[in-house]
Every structure is written in structure tokens, then in C-alpha cells.
Amino acid sequence: MKVIPPPPGSAALTLDGVGYATGGRTLLRGVGLDVRPGETAGLVGPNGSGKTTLLRCVYGTLRPTAGTIRLDDTDLLALGARARAQRVAGVPQESPAEFELTVREIVAMGRSPHKRFWEPSDSGDTALVDEALARLGVAELADRLFPSLSGGERQRALVARALVQRPELLILDEPTNHLDIRYQLEILGLIRTLGCTSLLALHDLNLAAYHCDRIHVLKDGGIVASGTPAEVLTSELLADVYGVDADVSVHPVTGAPAITYLPPGLRSVS
Template sequence: MTGRPVELAVEALRYEAEGRTLLHGIGLAARPGETVGVVGPNGSGKTTLLRCVHGALRPAAGRVLFDGVDASALGVRGRARRVAVVPQDAAGTFGLTVREVVSMGRSPHKRFWEQDGPDDRLRVTQALETVGARGLAGRRFDGLSGGERQRALVARALVQEPGLLALDEPTNHLDIRYQLEVLGLVRRLPVTSLIVLHDLNLAAAFCDRLYVLAGGRVVAQGPPAEVLTEELIAEVYGVRAHVAVHPATLAPSIVYLPEHPAV
């Protein structure tokens, strides 16, 4: 259902808008099959970086490479066959069923006028089964819960047969149960994943490695246990925190401390 996991390399990426530099020579790598998280405070450049990776934005300098191939040389369809996007929500889906939304993911593999064939329909069904949403196929997408919508959007990404999933805060506005379900699902998929997250505990629990952005620059990178220190959180986020090892997951567990503790 998915393509072969892609090796992602971002080299010296710079992005400018309205005379401002939003990304300052970003470097990032994701090995095939890795789940890599991008974290940082609001305005740090996380979503801008993700959009440069999947092609919604064109950088002013630097390169994005998929398996060593410059993404700018691939064209829209070639890029869409390598990387699929899971947004926070989907525009242009009003009135469509879940099956119709998921079927949109087949467009990079067909001519503009070409209708879905038996193979396309089978792949859509398989994708819905993979995300546990086959029973939602006939329901209207805009009538689903937040967690159900995210599952459908992951299924739409899967039928593109990508080697890389680019996810923009996929747990935003979801209840805790659905946050865990969506990230657990992504973690099990046989793809490379690049995920923008704002919740550091979720990033610590589900990502192999993290890149921390601040002011459009990478200020730290590495495994969560090495990156998510009390000192870094204070420096980057401006808050006090206590970081310990979670006894069940063995991942870093972060508790934020009030500025003026009760006495």
C-alpha cells in the first residue's frame, strides 16, 4: 500500500516571505522507516519547514532530497508519489463521503480525466482497513469526529503509496484517546514519517529523533532523551520544567512547573 520508505535529507534550507527570513539554513535528515518529530514554540518555523519538504512552498535556497534525488526536479506528480501530506484538517471535502475523500489520494497515479478502476477501489478499501475506518466509508467526511477525520486523512495519504508521510500537528484538537491512536497508527506504518508536534510528551513517546526549532533555526537534534532537557525547555520555551524517565514507556516525561508555586 505504501511505497518503499524514503530517505529524507534537507540541506541548508532557507525560506523568505515579505522580506523576512523564516528559515535560516535548516538541515534535517530522516532515515528510511524513521519517525522524526519537529518541535518548537509558535512561530519557530515548524509548519514552514514541513511545507517546504512536501512542496507547498518553494525555498529561497537549499535542497530537499528524496533518496538522494532533488525534489525540485521531480515535478508535482513525481513528488506526490514520494511524499503524502496529512494536514490538521482537509479543505474541499464538504459533502463528500469518506471513500470519496480517501480516493483523492489516487490522483498522482492517474491521468486527470481517468476514473477509479478496480485496483484503485481495492487500494482505498485496504487503506481504510489499515487505519481501522472501513466502517466509515459511506459516511460524510464533514460529519466525522476529529479522530475519525484524521484516520481518513491518513488513509488518503496511504493510497498515494508514498515513502514519506508529512504530518502537520495531526493531534491538534483531538481528545487524548485519539491522539494516542493516531500517533500509534502512524508509528506502525511502513513509511518514513516527519511530524510537526507541539506536545513534547507525545513527541518523546512516539518519535525516534527530534529536531527543535527556534527562530527558524535548528537549536537541538537527537533522540528525545538527549534533546528534551530542563535546560533546553527553559531556553527555547521560556518555562520551567521537570524531566524524568516515564516508568512505563521509558521515554522522557515532562511536567511544567508554575512560576509561583503554591505554598
């Protein structure tokens, strides 16, 4: 019987001067950020700020036109697809629904970077898949066809696939998309327990404030602020980056910043 491998641990992610241009448009410009080993880092910003483009550059579906991306001392841009997938797992914002595979088969695909071509699954792989299905609350869906799932169910299955991949770095683009409140909280809570470094794009700033160790703010393709949630999520920044008026207080239970958005025409009293 194959022994289930231990979690591979975490690694530091470093972006330096990352840019991406296509079709005469510059979508990212000089992006630099650090994510420390084991840290859960949030990437926030308005629509069109470059969050998805940046995440795609990190997990390899796009190649930056400038800058470097390193995982510890490894140049990620120099790795082949299989070697990269052994260390980095990505969960995209929109899940393709055309896979005529079961949920179990989709989740098991997370083991493919660690196996030789056509190497069959073994008992260790099966145990990892069973564990991920249970942790993401989709065990009862294991034999369902992926296209038959709701958007939220598909999202949970894709996070389970990434978990099975045993990455050092986990990249998630809007992992709470399509999820109800319970699973938003459960998935973000789970991410913090995985032991790997995580970089995730979020629209909900209150979720980011509570679940992220540090936050990086994108505007017009560049980083305009980085730091702890309390350092970054201020009324002034929200007005500048999002064009909204908001009060930012400290939540009496969690101690995290709590953001209350004000209707247009009302001025913040903070």
C-alpha cells in the same frame, strides 16, 4: 483483477541550508536535518518557530528561497507536482471542510498521483481505500459527506488518504490535532507501522518523546537541537526554547522521557 501494490518502502530525507523568506520576513534560516529511512522524526518548537512553513516546503505547497531538499538521491524541488506526490504525502494541520465529497471519495483521492488523467478506480484501488478506512477507524463514515464530520473525524480521513497514496515519505502537521487521547495514541502508533519515513510536527512533547525515533527542535526559524528524545528533551532546552520550567524523568513503563511542567515561580528540582 489488479494486484495491490506492495508498500514502496522508505527513503532518506535530507535538508541542507533550507530558508524561506516572504514579504520582507525570514521564516526559515539555514535549516539542515536528516531523517533516516523508515524513521519517525518529530519536529517540535514553540508557536511561530517555523514548523508548518518547513513542512510545507518539504511537501511542496511552498518553495524554499534557499537550500536543497533531497529524498535519497532525488532533488524534490526539481520534481513536478505529480511525480512528487507519488513519493511524498502530506497531511496539513487544518483540513478544508468545503469538499462536497464523501469520506470514501476523499480517501480515494490519494490514488490520483498514481493514475492517468480520468483513469477510473479499479479493484486494487478499492481494496487500498477499504484497508485505509478500516485502519483509521472511519469505515462507518465512508458514505458521510466530508463537511459533516467533526474535526477529529476529518483528520482521520485525511490520514487515510495519505496512507492510500503509498508514500515513501509522509509529512504530518499536528496529526493529533482535534483528536481525543485514544485516537492520538492510535494514529501515532499506526504511523510507526507504515514502513515509510515520517516527519511530523507535534506540540505535545510527551507524545513526541514516546513515538519519535529522533527529534528536531526549531526556534526562530532555525534548528537548535537534534537527536534522540533523551538527548534533546532536557530541562535546560525546555527553559531556553519554550521559556518554561520542567522536570524531565524517565517513564517507569515506557522508558521514554516524561516531562512534568512546573507552575511559574517554582524551580525545577532535577
